[in-house]
Amino acid sequence: MIHKQSQLQSRLNTRRHRKRASVMYSSINQSVRAKSKPSTLLDISMENQIPHLHECGGNGRCTTCRVRIIEGHRNLSPRTAVEKNTAHVRKWDPSIRLACQCTVHGDVEVQRLVWSSAEVNKLQLETIPEGEAEERNIVILFCDLRNFTRITSENMVFDMAHMLNRFYTVLGDPILMNNGIIYQYVGDEIVGIFGTCGGSREKNTMDAVRAALGMQYAIERLNHFELQAFGTKFRIGIGLNYGRAFVGHLGHPKHRQFTVVGDPVNVASRIQGCTKETQSKTLISKSILEGLPDGTLEIGRTFTKLLAGKTMPIELHELKDFAGVDINxxxxxxxxxxxxxxxxxxxxxxxxxxxxxxxxxxxxxxxxxxxxxxxxxxxxxxxxxxxxxxxxxxxxxxxxxxxxxxxxxxxxxxxxxxxxxxxxxxxxxxxxxxxxxxxxxxxxxxxxxxxxxxxxxx
Ligand code: FES
Structure with a gap:
């Protein structure tokens, strides 16, 4: 009898041992099993072909694999040192984990928190201080839709809403693809910021220039593929400027919002304004040109302009393209x-x-x-x-x-x-x-x- 009981127990143990942990992905309502032991949450996603962002390849160096644990918190290994540090800096509650850093020992239910590469840049905002502003070197991009009032009067309201949505989407992508943040939509304007989390002047300038050129490509595509049916063509003007501005989460204690203030921001807006009178697609300040090695850009005409509120004129340059092929x-x-x-x-x-x-x-x-x-x-x-x-x-x-x-x-x-x-x-x-x-x-x-x-x- 005792022999039979121990045989049964050993079979149960073997079965339990063989049973792999399951992971339930709540947002897509899909449950999968670990295929090997021990596995991290990210390994399990990958083995089961669940698209799961992991920009640094599972090395604990980004935060794109983050998940919220809905059930089964105890079935995960404790936070690693690198994960502890990330959680501390970003003020995460215990339910948020890095999928590449936690080993799964039993069933869990999770929710992926970063769904697309386009969302990755928003994560930069988590490291911006609350309730105070810090001075940072940034590049500011203003992009304006030309003849907005006329286009609005010529199109029906719902058509206009659709076209504007597409405008914000396709023109926002180049900002997001190049480490920028979409700071604001001001009417028919998009404002992008580059360098909120540091980085070299050259890198941030290069990102912003690439975004500006990418936006010009994007508007061509939008006109060609989507706006022809509406008999409308969009044109844009872009202004770029580099400088030191205050960056922070400011406002009422119950409603703080990401804010960028400072003279370089106003100057960027006015540079964009100058694209109308100069009939240029993109104008950049001297500070942008000086932020890149000589010969990086193909430059067109140069203008000397006295911007509103300034006592000294500044030099503006027409941005045509990169001088060579830019693979990105x-x-x-x-x-x-x-x-x-x-x-x-x-x-x-x-x-x-x-x-x-x-x-x-x-x-x-x-x-x-x-x-x-x-x-x-x-x-x-x-x-x-x-x-x-x-x-x-x-x-x-x-x-x-x-x-x-x-x-x-x-x-x-x-x-x-x-x-x-x-x-x-x-x-x-x-x-x-x-x-x-x-x-x-x-x-x-x-x-x-x-x-x-x-x-x-x-
Ligand atoms: S993949 Fe980068 S931290 Fe997990």
Whole structure:
């Protein structure tokens, strides 16, 4: 009898041991199981093809993998030292965890808190002090929609609301893709800020210039693809300025809001105003030009203007483009074309892969739709992370490591790269140019070489 009982107990123990922890993702109502032990929450998402942002590749260096624990807090390992530090700086309550830092020992229910790469920049605001302002070196971008009053009078209210929503979205993306924060919408104006969390003058200036050029590309796309049906064309004017301003969360104690004040902000607004009389698309101050190495930008006309409220005239320069090919800008401005039909893109790509290399089919489990979703999520994430190369490298090496685990070999990479380029060219269609292909090729060279070199990651 005793022997039978101990046999039963041992079977129960074995079964319990075999039962893997489950993770319930509340917002998408999907439950998955850990496939290996021990696993972090992020590992479990990745193994189960749940898109889960992890910009630093699971190294505890960003906060994009953060989740809120709804149930099962005790089934997670305690905070690591790096996670403790992050939680302290950002004043997180105990329910917020970094998915890459907690090991799962039993069932949990979680909610992912950062859903898209576009949301990542908002996280910068968490480190801005409450109730006081600090002086910081920033770049301010003002973008104005031309002839707003006339356009409003010519269009029906709901059409106008739709067009404005699209305007704010497609023009906001270049700000977000380049480490900027969308500070305000003032009527028909968008205000972007770069450098709220520090960073070098050159990096912040480069980000802002790239965003301004990206906005000009974006407005062309919007006019071409979406506004033709309304018989309307949008034009914009952009002003950029660099300087020291006060940045903080200010206001009534019950309603503080992120605020940026200072002379450089007013000057940026007035520079934007000058684009109307000079008939320029983008004007930059001398401080922007001086923030970048000589020869970085292609500059057009130069103006000397006395801005309202100033006693001394200032020099303004017309920004035309980068002097050479800027890979980040090329990729960012073509991402919408490439992923205009995300599912179609992924399906076409995998069809090519399985036709040219049927042996690779066995590396994929049956859930191809999850795999397709993951591919476009990853491609978009890479383009968004180009402006944070230090994180991108870490993320790519982690990706390389997980691909090796799935059976991907170094000899597979050249074919995958070639087929991605072919699919990208097809998606670009009439908008394909040699310059764009070259930029995507260089970017994919970088991506695959970092993925293959994951062993060199520290
Ligand atoms: S902190 Fe978890 S992925 Fe960066």
């Amino acid at each position: 800008l090329q990729l960012q401005s073509s991402l919408d074309y490439v992923l205009k039909n995300e599912l179609g893109f992924a399906q076409r790509f995998y069809k090519k892969v399985f036709e040219r290399a049927p042996g690779l089919r066995s590396l994929f489990r049956d859930d191809m739709s999850g795999q397709e979703r993951l591919l476009t999520h990853m491609l978009g994430g890479i383009v968004y992370s180009l402006s944070r190369p230090e994180y991108l490298k870490m993320g790519l090496r982690t990706l390389g490591k997980s691909h090796e685990k799935y059976g991907v070999k170094p000899e597979h990479y050249p074919l995958v790269k070639q087929l991605l380029i072919e699919t990208i060219k097809e998606e670009l269609g009439d908008f394909h140019t040699e310059k764009l292909s070259e930029a995507w090729l260089q970017a994919l060279d970088f991506v695959t070489s970092e993925m293959m070199n994951w062993q060199s990651a520290k």
